[in-house]
Amino acid sequence: MLDRLLRTDTAVATYSSVVKRWECDRNNHWNVQFYVRSFQMASEILASATTGENPGSQSTAFRHYRFHGELFCPETMRVLSARIAEGPYAGWVLHRMLKGKDDRLSATAIEKPAYPVADLPACTAAELQPALPRGLPAAPHELVAAPRDPQGAALPTAMVGVVRPSDVDHRNRLQWNALASLCSGASHSFLNQLGLTADWINESNCNRMAVEMSFTLDGGCGAGDSLDIQSWVSDLGSRHFTTRHQILNTQTGAPCATLEQLLLVIDLEKRKPVTVPDFLREAARAHGLGAPE
CATH class of the missing domain: 3.10.129.10 (Hotdog Thioesterase)
Structure with a gap:
């Protein structure tokens, strides 16, 4: 064909x-x-x-x-x-x-x-x-233990909802674009916790932008299953940072997918990268979520 x-x-x-x-x-x-x-x-x-x-x-x-x-x-x-x-x-x-x-x-x-x-x-x-x-390895992800905060407590887990029939394909497997949408919502919530809020975006006229990304799809869920997601900053540089998101089946704990994103902070007017904000750098370090260059 x-x-x-x-x-x-x-x-x-x-x-x-x-x-x-x-x-x-x-x-x-x-x-x-x-x-x-x-x-x-x-x-x-x-x-x-x-x-x-x-x-x-x-x-x-x-x-x-x-x-x-x-x-x-x-x-x-x-x-x-x-x-x-x-x-x-x-x-x-x-x-x-x-x-x-x-x-x-x-x-x-x-x-x-x-x-x-x-x-x-x-x-x-x-x-x-x-x-x-360039900044992310092109190799399937292995499920890893999420880092803990300085006191040894587990990082918060975000509930991202229930898989609907519209989220799966004709074989009842989670669609890649539905997966991307779930991770996007979780990423917004996670970065908001670190200070990259809507107010900051409006005041600074800057926002994050992915330049490189990798996905591993493990399966582990279908229509009707609820999902949660573990998110953290896995790398931190002067002009970039990398986030990792692991999606798990809430009921079974089975891995569904892993996403890594290499992001820049972009001046929305000039469409050029700027230095990672100090507040995000400090929040990441304070929570043990990445090491500076």
Whole structure:
């Protein structure tokens, strides 16, 4: 079925869409869950084309993302997908999200596929280079113990609600974009606790922005299950910080997913990174949630 996909020398076209206003966040930027959804759509289309069956969310258990250029309403985008033929990610799939009629690079993802890729065109080294990991390792996450505060107490766990039928795919598996949405809400709540509040955003005209992200999907939940999430700052630099979020099934304690995000604090007017605020740095250190450079 791959012959039904538009093909170039180095990729096949696997998805296309347009940015809708209701999909944009307060920065007027396409919300991250829709990048995640687009790459998952591309993954499922590839899996269906190569196997004749759609595995849904299980087309991959791990995906690593990098963000290169913002998408705004009503820009168009398309995804081109290819096989990585050489290097440490040989046998993985590269997805490139391109925007506008001049195909500017907006985002990339590399995934470890659960479907055959031998018949896919191979990408070039130049196409792969922007997608390679910079600040986060491109390897499936292992469940780890969340850090504790200086008094040895466990960090607060956020309840993120109940998985609804609209959150799962046709196999009753949590959808990747639903997972991203859950983590986004938890991240807002967590960073608010550290001082990155709506008031501070409005007063400073700054906000956080993810530039690199990785997801591991473990399963462990379906429609009707309730979820909680453990969040902490796992790395802290002068102009970046990394958050880790582990989603667990509330009833069984089974791991559902892990997300890591490398974030910058961005001046919303200049669209340039600024130094991580002192209050966030101090809050992270006070709670043992990351070490400064």
